[in-house]
Amino acid sequence: MDVPEMALFAVVVGIVLAGLLLAARPLLARLAARNIRRRTTRVVIVILGLLVGTAVISSSLVVGDTLSYIFLEDVYVRLGAVDEIVSNEFGGQLFSFAETNLTQIRADLATAKSPVDGIAPTLLKVMPVRNVGGNKGNQQITIMGLNASYEGAFGPLTTRDGRSLDTGALRPDDVFANARAAADLNATPGQNLTLFYGTTNQTLVHVIVADIVRDEGTASYERRPILFMDLRRAQSAFSENGSINLIRVSNVGGVVEGVAFSDQVTQDLRLSIASHRLIGLRVQDAKANGIAQAVQIGRAATELFLVMGAFGILAGILLIVNIFVMLAEERKPELGIARAVGFLRRDLLTAFALEGTFYAIVAAAVGALAGLGLGYVMIYFFDRLVPHGDVVVTFHFDPTSVITAFVAGTSLTWVTILLASWRVSRLNIVRAIRDLPEPATPERSRDILIGGLLVTLAGLALTAWGFLMDTGIGKIPGPPVFAVGLGVMAASWGRARIALTLASFFNLAWILTPVGLLNQRTDNVSVAFVMTGIILVGSGILIAVFNVSEVLRALLRRASRGAGRPVLTTAVSYPTEKRFRTGMTVAMFALILFMVTLISMVQGLQASSLDTFVRQQSGGYDVIAYTTSYGEIPNFRQMLQQNFSDRLFLGGWNGVSSASVLPAKIQSVGGNRSYDYTLWGVDNFLLRSNGYGFTRFLPSYVNESTGLREELTSRESVWLSLRYNHTLAIVDRSAAGPNEFVPDESRLRVIPGDSIRAFDAAGRVVNLTIVGVLEQALQFTSGVFVDQDVVRAVFPAQERYTAYFFQMDPTADVGAFRADLERVFFPYGLQTIDIREE
Template identity: 55%
Template sequence: FAAAALGSLAGLALGAVMIYFFGILVPLREGIRVAFYFDPASVVLAFAVGAVMTFASVALAAWRIARLNVVRAIRDLPEPEGHHGNLFLVAGIALAALGAAGTAVGFLSDSSLGKVAGIPLLALGLGVAASRWVPARWPVTIAGLANLVYQLGPWHFVNLRPDEESVLFVAIGLLLVLGGILIAVFNAAPALKALIILTARRTGRPAARIAMSYPTERPFRTGMTLAMFALILFTVTVISMVQALQGASLQQFIQQQSGGYDIVGYTVSYGEIPDFRTILWGNLSHAYFLGGEQGVASATVLPAKVRTGNSSEFDYTLWGIDNFLVNSNRYEFHDHLPFILDANGTRIDLVNANSTRVWTALSANHSYAVVDRSASGPSQFVGAGGGLRASPGDTVVVTDGEGREVRLIVLGILEQALQFTSGIFTDQAVVKGTFNLSRTYTAYFFQLAPGTDVGWMRGELERIFFAYGLRTIDIREEIGRAFDASQQVLTLLQAYLGIGLMVGIAGLGVVTARAVVERRQQIGALRAIGFTREMVLRSFLIEIAFIAALGIVVGMALGVILAYKVYSVFFADFATFVVPWVNLGVIAAIALVATVAATASPAIRASRIPPAEALRYIE
């Protein structure tokens, strides 16, 4: 009870610290403040879960102790082969049944959790049941491989919904680590044992052999210890990979998001600035803008609702773009129609056409429109379950909520899902000729010439059009600010997980201290047959380093692989896949060194036990 209570209170304190740093690191809008708050019921629930898990573990251990054979317990003999065969069979059948039920529910009712967890649980159940008749290594290894292949394969059958994302990430992480641990415990451990014994110096072979025998003979205990390392390092690795993806792709992302523009301006109230270009060129030189007059474009913007066919309506933005924006923007296309017919019925061939030609086609026939990549599937801004879905050739219906509507054919899908200008793009004449202009506002796009200071230009534009309430945005600055905030939040999460890892390492030190007590007779026997203190110390350190290193490798390898799959689904269109080897190496080194340091004291104490005292087994 005391440990569960202290853990709950410590969790509250850590949460308060994280909220404090979150408020410092993440810029929020004026008037918005993130305050520390907790529901007392959640604290009670955390305490209850901790207490129940502790008592369940104690009850299981007590049940096993009560069933020990007296003679085998006194002589420290292992349980006879096949002693738990029936238990494995029952547990395997139960897991297989649960997995089959989860699979059926997942695919019949489109439950993402059932799809993710059903097949792996079924495979694991069959593997556990099969170990009743054959050595556990092979069926369990096959189950672990099936789990990894199923989760990391090239297929994508899960439709993410906003309320399922966090649960699915936890489930996938647990299942991946489970599969990796099963393979590692039953295969990597024996392989590394043979490798260490073969490569160790002749004088070090006895210590290496003893060091590897204990973890390989107790797969459950080894697996639980590996899981602790692997789970935390798996999550830390995924976070590090996301940070690296963002950092390596920032400039490319800015280029794709900006469309070649440096500043976006908009009016505070609905409407269009009269004689905009006349006022602009009367106050500023063409030399400040890329291409002179071509470096300034505008769009009539309408907050609208859109639908395709009989689908639900979605809030969307309709952009009526002028010819300057058509000719100057640098938004590329992911897909587009091979041809269209202009207003006179003449065919315009768009096969292998560049982006400018596709954009120009909007002016040739006002019944066409372009949508950004968020309409074609999951992106970094829109999940798989929400938003408009359309493909080239589809018809979208745009309404303004006052009975006016227009039907537009999707000409193309942009290469990138957009953050600042997301929506549907069509010719400006469509918006002005169909909808009530009093419900529209105007956005202005500026491409600056090399050497023109963005901050100075923003100040000049807002000064010149102050009477019209023009506000400006530095696209690169806004993206950079959001990027910095995201990086800092991810770093905060890494620190939080690092605290968990340190707690786990401290727990491993306690387990090692207890293992020294349990193996006193073994230590005494080794010393009696000629093992020196250094050899005993070396055997303990090799054992701990092996377990920690294996957990680190499993967690980081699975984290990198999962990060690549996430990259291929959500980030491949604008990001470059990179692996932060230096960061991962530093994290692995810290974890390994901290583990050895935490367990060094019990290992040194074990090496100093006199043989006679150890053989008497006086605790």
């Protein structure tokens, strides 16, 4: 039995016990029922107030369910029958390997009786494709070479009219296009397509669209636009004879059920690879990892909405307390008479609890259903307002979530009602009948003292645990709880105002003092956020409630001779006399306003810092362009000057820079762990014109051309040091340690002067020394920066991308320039990014 079922069982037991109590004490049942029937309008108001918390919980869980379902379905659509993938991948690039490896792996899986029903070779390439007849092209079309004899477990390719196809029936120059590729290329059966393979030494491949297949199964792989070729034809066209770069594995069972065998199949695949020493091949548990990520997204969404709604839930709890306190105050004479004719305190408690049970069950049930509606509305606007590409947004909820919300709402309401009922039942008969306030008694002072002592001990325990275990979950609330406990103890001796005011000021100082209380590695930030908000709001409320009387007296003295004194006196008499109720009411509004204010403030900060953020991230550049295939565009500057005017760029042609980009592994010298990084080889224009600054750098370096040591005094001199010393490198901010924007996620950690080595899949190595650490953890250009000649000298062109940076003239039309740039360099797959838009 899992936790939701256990909680539901507990609630059902509670309802059964309430029913037995109704049968055993019919007089109390009639008393509770009479109060419900007598005030139907108030009952509706009470239920509406009570369902708020349940609705917030229900909607948060339902949104999480929907997002999990959306991304889970996306995993099934993207991968189809594929459960595991075997590839030789390095830095995001697929390297080819011998097709004979597939035969060895298949034989090993059969010997191990691994639960697989399909294993297929694939040659996968991404390149620009142009449809001249359709007057359209796309820089990132995936070409998939398949062997039809291995595709049985992955399902056939299906045409729009339902016919099954396979690549074995294709003629040498034919391809199948999935619906997504056909739309991107405006292609129809019979049209000719041109494939631009490679960048530096480009190969043109001409093919004919034989048919168009639905985007399902293999044809929906990773939601890519795909052209399907026979494997042998693809190997010949792209000079990959006898090679593949991907092995797809399907487990026994369907698209959904097969993932249950992923652990076993993954282990068998890795044992096979290790036994044959197939160096470079790696197994990806693709579907299981995708499912885990989808579930995590749902949990994160649920947590986010629960945190956002936590203050609403707490306000709902305060509303429940307030409602029942007011009900009790209203019925105080009636309750006093009931006590006078023989009712015991436990009878009053039982009667209130029975009435509250009705409210709790009805409000929780209605709130859970209302949460469904609220969740649907949120998903509706998510679908309309948030870009989500081809992912289909479908409202979905797990019945367990609705049950959980019902249980949580019922439990919260029950606990709150029982506490309020216990407070109400402790009344004096004579004073209740005459509707007089309860006096302070030694017993009540003793209870307050004991309660304060318990709170103090709890705060002390939280504080000790927080500092011993280095967790903010203890350090943040511990001292404030301790201070409030001391204040409550002092209140038992008649010093409530001074003690609780001082405790509240201490709490505000404790939270607002810029001291790091949170452990960023282990603490739940959402829980800490809620605790901080409650402490801030609660402390402010206590200060206001216990000092409002003094402020109002001062106002009354100033208005002593005014005509409005009677009105003012009447207006302020109730808040000052009913402190508890006033505090509860103010706290409800304060919690909601706190959340609204915080959200507005965050939005304002984001808007005000956008220009600064863009300026820091862009380094002064407006457009970044990059090739989608490896290699360098030949004669790039010559083609640029032939097709564009230098007036488009800030500073003319000096406003255009380039970088050779290499996915590489970075390792600290002396360390044994490597990290995936991007190695940027930047040209002389980029070194001189970029605006990226440094958080720290070396004081000097040795100029290799002169042999002299030169001082580093400015941002420009640090960048230029890469040109004059090819052993130097610059690293982005993420390598300098965690901060509020860069979490500690087991990253490379270096400082200026440290030595690192960068290497590729073939073992080519360059040794470098860090000369500076950037101020930014750059979104568009994160990684390690060296002079372009270093990358070109050590690493071959087929391993490198090329990126280009443009500083645009303020009068230039950036959109038109991007479109023209992509058109001119289409055969090389050049794509552009407007940094401000991103």
